Amino acid sequence: MLQLNWPALGFTVLPNLGGIAGGIITRKNIDSWYESLKKPNWRPPNAAFAPVWTSLYCGMGYASYLVYRDGGGFNGPARLPLIVYGSNVLLNWAWTPIFFGAKELKLALYELQLINLTALGTGYLFYRINPIAGLLIVPYCLWLSLATALNYIVWRDNKTSKPKITELKDN
Template identity: 50%
Template sequence: MSNFKIPWLPITLATVPNIGGFIGGIYVRKNIKGWYETLNRPSWRPPNYMFAPVWTTLYTGMGYASFIVYRDGGGFQGAAKIPLILYSSQLLLNWAWSPLFFHFHKLKWSLFEICALWANVAGCTVAFYQVNKVAGSLMIPYLGWLSLATALTYYIYKNNPETPKEPIKD
C-alpha cells in the first residue's frame, strides 16, 4: 500500500478556471464561427485554433498560481486574502467577457470590460508576486495574452459598427 496522496486542492484550483472557460466557450461557439467571422479583424490576430490551447494553458497556470498563493499566504485568513479576492474578481471578469463580446455583440462594453480585466489582472499579478514570486510569474503570460486580446478588442471596436438595435414597434 502506498502513502501517495492525490493533491486535490492544487488539481481543483488549477481546473476551476478551465471549467468556466469551457462553459463560456460552448455558450458562444456558434457566434465565433458566425458573427465573429464577419467582422473587420486585424491581420495580426492569432488564428482561431490557437485560442483554446492558449486559454487552457493560461487558465491552468493561473489556477495553480492561486493554489500557491493560498498555500503560502495563509488562505483567506492570511496575507493571501486580498490577492485571492483580486484573483476571484478577475476570473469573473474573464468569464464575463466572452458572452458580452460574442453573444451580445457589445463591442464598446467589451472594450471597457477587458480594460477593467487587464487592470485587475495586473494588480492580481503584483499581489501574487508579493506572496510568492513563482505565483506572480505564472500570471505574466496571462497578462501578455490579455494585452493582445485587449488590443484586438480595441481594433474590432474601432473598425466595426455596433450591432444595430431592433426597431421599436408601435
Template identity: 50%
Template sequence: MSQRDEIVKVIGAVMLPQLGGWVNGYLTRQEIKGWYQKLNFPSCRPPNWIFGPVWTSLYAGMGFASYLVWRDGNGFDGVARGPLILYGVQLALNWGWTPIFFKLHNLKWSLVELGALSSAVAITGFAFFNVNKVAGYLFIPYFAWCSFATWLNYKFFELNPESTATIEEIKENKKK
C-alpha cells in the first residue's frame, strides 16, 4: 500500500467523527440564543467558544486512534473488529447527546446518555490500548472531557429541574 493511500485513510478516519460534530454544531448554534441562554449555569461552565476547538481536537484524536487500531489490528478481519465496533457505538452515543440536550431540551436523558457515552469511551479506550497503545492513550483526554461534560450536565440538571421539557411540550412550543 502506498504512502498516499495511507494518508487518505488517516484523513478519512479523522474526518468521520468530525461529520457528526459539524451537524451537532449546527444544531447547537440554533439553540444557544434561545432555550440554552435561559438556563441557570453552573459557576464553572467553560465559555461557549471553547467547545468547538475542544471537540474538533477530540474528534481528530479519536479518529486517528481508530485508524491506528484498524491498521494494526487488520481491520474488520482481524483483532480490530471488536474495538472498532465499540468505537462505532461510542461515536453514535457521542453524536446522540446534542439532539437530546439542545433539541429535546431534556437534561435528565442527556445526563443518562452521557453516562453511557463515558462508559463506552472508557471501554473503547481499553480495547484500543490492547491493539495499539497510542490509540488507547488518545482516548484519555476524550474520557476526561466526557467525565467533565457528565458532571456539567448533572449541574445543569440540578440547577434547572423544571426546564427538562417533554416531547409533548416541545411540540406545543413549536405550534406557538
C-alpha cells in the first residue's frame, strides 16, 4: 500500500499558497492594466505563467523538504538554508502585489534583486545539505533571470504608464 508522505506534501504545496493569492491579484490587473503596457515580443504568453510558477514552486517546496529531512530540521544544519529559503519565498510572494497591485514597476525590479540574491543563496545552501535539492532551485533561478529582464524592459519602456494621484482623484 502506498504511504503518503505528509511532510513532503506540505513542504511542496506551501510555496503555491502565495502563488494562488498572487494569481488573484494578477488576474484583476491583466486586462485592465498589464495588457496596455509595452512589452518585448520575446515575453512568454500570459497562459504560460501559472503552470511555470506552479512547477517552480513545487520544485522549490520539495527541495525544502529534502533539506529539512536531511539537514536535521530547524534545529540542525538545515536551519540557515531554510531561513534563507523562507525569506526568498516571502520576497517572491511580495513581488506580485508590488508589480500588479501597486503597479510600482521600478520598486518591483529592485525587490526582484533581493529575490535573485536569496534564490542563489538558497540554491547554494541547499546543495550543501542535499545536492538534488540545490539542483531543484536551478530552474527557478533561470526563470528569475527571464523575469528580471522582463521586469526591467517593462519598467524602462513604460516609465510614464502609472496614473498620477491627481488623475485618480478626477475619476
